[in-house]
Amino acid sequence: MLSNIPLSLRYATALAVIAAVALPFLTDNMFIVNLAVLMLIAIIFASAWNLLACSGQGSLGHAAFFGIGAYASTLVAVSLGITPFITIFIGAGVAAVIGILIGLTCVRLKEWFLAMVTFGFAIIVQTLVVSVLAPMTGGWDGIPSPRLVSPAIPGYQLIEYYAILLITIATIIAIWYIMRSKAGLAFLAIRENETEARAAGIDPVRYRLLAFAISAFIAGIAGALQIHHIGYITPELFGVDNSFWPITYVILGGLGTIAGPIIGTVALTVIWEGLKETGMTFARYVIIGIILILTIIFLPKGLVSLPERLVEWMARKKRKMETHPLTGK
Amino acid sequence: MEDLSIILQILFWGLYAGCIYILLATGLNLIFGVMKVVNFAHGEFLMVGAYITFTVFLFTGFNPYVILLLSMLALVGIGAIVERLCFRPILGTGKLNEIFLSIGLIYIFQNGAAMIWGDAWQSVKSPYDGISVPVGPLSVPLDYIIIMVVTALILCGLYLFLKKTTIGMQMQATSQNRKGAMLVGINVERIDIISFGLGCALAAAAGTLWVVSGQVFNPYMGAIPAVKAFAIIILGGLGSIPGAIIGGLLMGLAENGAAFLLGGIWKDAVSFIVLIVVLVIRPTGLFGGKEG
Amino acid sequence: MKYSVFIIAALLIAAACIAGCTQQQASTQSPAASQDTIKVGVIASLTGPASNVGTNMWQSAQVAGEKINAAGGVTLKDGTTKQVKLIVGDDESTQAGGQKAATKLITDDKVDILVGGYSSAVTSAYEQTIAEYKVPYIVTGASSPIITHRTDIDTSYVFHHCPTTDTYGEYTTQFIDEVVRAAVNKKLGAPSDRPFRLAVLYQDTAFGKGVQTAVDNTIKTKNLNIVLVSQQSFKMGESDFRTQLTAIKAAKPDAVYIGAFPNEGAPAIVQARRDIGLNTIFLNVENNDNAQFYKDVGQYGEGAVIESRFSPYTAPAGAVAAAQDEFKQAYFKKFGTYPDMMGASTYEGVFIAAEAIKQAGTTDKATVRQTLTTMKMPQVIEAMKDSTISFSSGFRESSFDLWMEQLYPDAAAGETRPKIVWPDNLKTTEFVLPSWYEAGSSA
The missing domain is CATH 3.40.50.2300 (Response regulator)
Structure with missing residues (x-):
């Protein structure tokens, strides 16, 4: 299966993995490592959103699954005393089940309707967490969450970094497999044309639900990881910003590709932190907004398509240069 | 008698909230009808409209209800620019792209406004502040009556514009059949710009009315009302202006009822619960016939 | 493919061990002592x-x-x-x-x-x-x-x-019990054992809930003769409080305690006085005491009370x-x-x-x-x-000398301005009920 990947891509992947593994050796600055941890979590989250978008379903409320995974994992870990390494998957499982429920209400809906339902769902979940579920969740006050790796263990930050890196790589490989499988092809077929997909014997409802479940599961993992990394959980997790970030990452990197969320997250994190260093406040968001819009208009396939676009552009320029003396213009 | 008056009051506040929603939703619907585009950043135009009114009021001290017209005019311009620069290039490239583009616009407008006007909460005082008129058993401030009248006037004006003017009729034609409109020689791109600008002007009107009613505002104020306005046009049926009006009123009433019965925290959630329930039963909305 | 996953996993674990050791060495180094x-x-x-x-x-x-x-x-x-x-x-x-x-x-x-x-x-x-x-x-x-x-x-x-919210909730409740109650009873000519009718309007967040809980706890632990006749909440950033205020008015309160940010407290008071006709005393949390609040609340601020420790327009003498x-x-x-x-x-x-x-x-x-x-x-x-x-030995909290201030119309400013009315060692004037004040019930 590896053989059908282009050589250059294989080198790039290997390079990325080596860079990620070597990072803590290159710097003893824990801020960089901490930033990298948050970035890895964002990559998982963005990949989850991307997977759902691959099946033609653009969610505006993925923070709901992120938060549900985080809350479920925390509550299980606290009440049963299980290590977060296990509970993140339990939390993700809960997120997946709820993802299916939301998916059920969405399967018949068109793009905007679906966006609205998911957006509203995040708000409803937040309201439930701070009202009806408050005795369990601590309401707005939030509750402490056990750390993924206890700070009592020496070098815990690096163990945590490598653990999250491993989970990130595993997630990406899993998504890669899914997208190559029959299910992945079905997602793409549904996104391109639902009627044709149906004619080809694909059951759109089943596959859309599957996409919802997998996406919610992965988003739940990301949420649980982030909360076990931070050590405290509050309902702010369900905020609108948290739903918008993964979208921004994916659009910048390249929608519908495996590398898109990764490249987009890394690029945007670097831009974001760099702008912050210059002391910018609101201007940061304005710049991110402009980058997003320019990407959508001029680079609709995201940064991953930049190399081929450059090659195309160079070729066109070259051709022009060649024709220039002939036409005499 | 006491209870009745409470219910009447809450109905009245719902009616007032509904006015803002109606203006927002009608604007969104106008744009959708013509361009088949949904702008999730529509609330940012409401915010900008509010700030323009605020700024002009600060410098001139004119009656805010007069500034409303100026604010609407300014937003026609801003809307036209946004349409030309952002939405025109991606028309027809997929509906998801419009949603993503809106997110970029939200970032730009909210934080751009914070850079220009600061992020503190602001307020504007209406010249009729403190005057109350009796309406049945209630005594309501004059401003609310004016707001309702202005909303009704704007809607009537829009109706006349769509039915009686050439551009209005061209807009209707484009909305019914874009290709057909092109064939009969209508410049649909010009119609796009005009309808987008008009939609934004309605949002500016909503923003101004929001401000003069004594509600405070800041650069982040528009996000939630816009999404609710969108929920309203889904309820009322995409592209249907009467649907938007009924939906807007229902939403205003449902929210205030929920805040009264369940607690204020449910105010936002209840809109979406209503929306989800409706969509589960009727995937095209309450009054929506055909899909967008 | 499967092998590569294992290889990566092994690689990561090895790296974690090595890096963990080096990191430990790094962390034992003392922080740069030669900073200037x-x-x-x-x-x-x-x-x-x-x-x-x-x-x-x-x-x-x-x-x-x-x-x-x-x-x-x-x-x-x-x-x-x-x-x-x-x-x-x-x-x-x-x-x-x-x-x-x-x-x-x-x-x-x-x-x-x-x-x-x-x-x-x-x-x-x-x-x-x-x-x-x-x-x-x-x-x-x-x-x-x-x-x-x-x-x-x-x-x-x-x-x-x-x-903390505990501190100001308790402080304000005590002020109500000692000062507002006496003024209301005097106005009504009611016996001193008349229960005081308090309503709470709070932001539905940790902050607002904290205030509401503190009021509740103070009444219970100090056994105060205060009944909470209505408790209404709103979401953070809300600007329309009319429905909640209508419900509060129906409960006939003697005073309303608002646990909100200034961008919520000011419009709540304006809407209560102007739109609902709720002519009562509004008590506000300390962070409301900023210039924007006075501007937003305008003439409707008259008679309102703010618990404070730093005000743009007043300061305790000295x-x-x-x-x-x-x-x-x-x-x-x-x-x-x-x-x-x-x-x-x-x-x-x-x-x-x-x-x-x-x-x-x-x-x-x-x-x-x-x-x-x-x-x-x-x-x-x-x-x-x-x-x-100084910080307390238990939870390392410092103790502020808080005060309560009441707002008076100021013709020169065209807005209201605060005067300190409580406690006795800081006050410059007495708390008074405005002439338009309406108590919850005459009983």
Whole structure:
């Protein structure tokens, strides 16, 4: 299966993995490592959103699954005393089940309707967490969450970094497999044309639900990881910003590709932190907004398509240069 | 008698909230009808409209209800620019792209406004502040009556514009059949710009009315009302202006009822619960016939 | 493919072991002792929903830093005099942003001490980081008592220099019990055992709920003759309170306690008085006491009460008044606006940080922490209990001398202005019920 990947891509992947593994050796600055941890979590989250978008379903409320995974994992870990390494998957499982429920209400809906339902769902979940579920969740006050790796263990930050890196790589490989499988092809077929997909014997409802479940599961993992990394959980997790970030990452990197969320997250994190260093406040968001819009208009396939676009552009320029003396213009 | 008056009051506040929603939703619907585009950043135009009114009021001290017209005019311009620069290039490239583009616009407008006007909460005082008129058993401030009248006037004006003017009729034609409109020689791109600008002007009107009613505002104020306005046009049926009006009123009433019965925290959630329930039963909305 | 996963996993585990060892060595190294400045990290929300307050806090800290440096900086035990260098960390009003800011200030900028923090939810998210690196942190904005009360992590390095919702809820309830009740009974000619009818309108967040809980607890533990006739909530950032106020009016309260931010408190009062005709006494939480509130509430503020510790328009008589004025002028000169309450406590926070390092005579974090626990320093610009800033032995909270102020129409300003009416040692005038006041029920 590896053989059908282009050589250059294989080198790039290997390079990325080596860079990620070597990072803590290159710097003893824990801020960089901490930033990298948050970035890895964002990559998982963005990949989850991307997977759902691959099946033609653009969610505006993925923070709901992120938060549900985080809350479920925390509550299980606290009440049963299980290590977060296990509970993140339990939390993700809960997120997946709820993802299916939301998916059920969405399967018949068109793009905007679906966006609205998911957006509203995040708000409803937040309201439930701070009202009806408050005795369990601590309401707005939030509750402490056990750390993924206890700070009592020496070098815990690096163990945590490598653990999250491993989970990130595993997630990406899993998504890669899914997208190559029959299910992945079905997602793409549904996104391109639902009627044709149906004619080809694909059951759109089943596959859309599957996409919802997998996406919610992965988003739940990301949420649980982030909360076990931070050590405290509050309902702010369900905020609108948290739903918008993964979208921004994916659009910048390249929608519908495996590398898109990764490249987009890394690029945007670097831009974001760099702008912050210059002391910018609101201007940061304005710049991110402009980058997003320019990407959508001029680079609709995201940064991953930049190399081929450059090659195309160079070729066109070259051709022009060649024709220039002939036409005499 | 006491209870009745409470219910009447809450109905009245719902009616007032509904006015803002109606203006927002009608604007969104106008744009959708013509361009088949949904702008999730529509609330940012409401915010900008509010700030323009605020700024002009600060410098001139004119009656805010007069500034409303100026604010609407300014937003026609801003809307036209946004349409030309952002939405025109991606028309027809997929509906998801419009949603993503809106997110970029939200970032730009909210934080751009914070850079220009600061992020503190602001307020504007209406010249009729403190005057109350009796309406049945209630005594309501004059401003609310004016707001309702202005909303009704704007809607009537829009109706006349769509039915009686050439551009209005061209807009209707484009909305019914874009290709057909092109064939009969209508410049649909010009119609796009005009309808987008008009939609934004309605949002500016909503923003101004929001401000003069004594509600405070800041650069982040528009996000939630816009999404609710969108929920309203889904309820009322995409592209249907009467649907938007009924939906807007229902939403205003449902929210205030929920805040009264369940607690204020449910105010936002209840809109979406209503929306989800409706969509589960009727995937095209309450009054929506055909899909967008 | 499967093998590559295993190889990667093995590689990662090996790397973790090696890196873990090297990291341990790195962490045992003492922090650079040869710094020529004292680095004070300021964590503030420069972006996101809390940016307004956050900017005020950061600017106030800058004013404090300049004042300390102009006075010659901080002299340590070894005789060296060092200037204070402030470094800001933007928490983006989010948990992840707060954690990034704290980690960056501690590990990258290597600050000696931290000041700031506003949203309690954001602050509790990076308290873990504070506990791990053991950096003294003076919280000057978060109003939730959980900040220093939580037990799941070590909060011994966290000091709370800001009244909590517990404090102001209790304080205001006592004021109602002692002062407002007497005035209402006098007006009605009612017997002194008439139960006082209080309504609460609160923001549905940790902050507003904290206020509401504190009122409830005070009534219960002190066995006060107050009934809560209506408790209404609203979501953060709400601007339309008419429905809740209609319900409150129907419950016939003698007074309404509003647990809200100024952008909510002011329109709530305006809507209550103008739209609902709820002519009663409104009591507000301290952070409402800023210039924007007076502007927004306009003439409808008359008779309202604010619990406060730093006001743009009044100050308790004495040395504090002069110091507050100097701070306000210095701030205005630099930024063209006036500081708010959270700015005032952050300003003091920088002074406390400098004083702690001076008294400790070193920037060693454990020593500075130890100094903070026992330190007694004279009050800076806000009135403190016994005129001293010191942190309680239990939860390391400082005690403010709060006051209640009532708003009076001021023809010159065209708005209302506050006068201190309680407690007796600070008051300049008496609390009065406005002529239009309507009690809940005559019984």
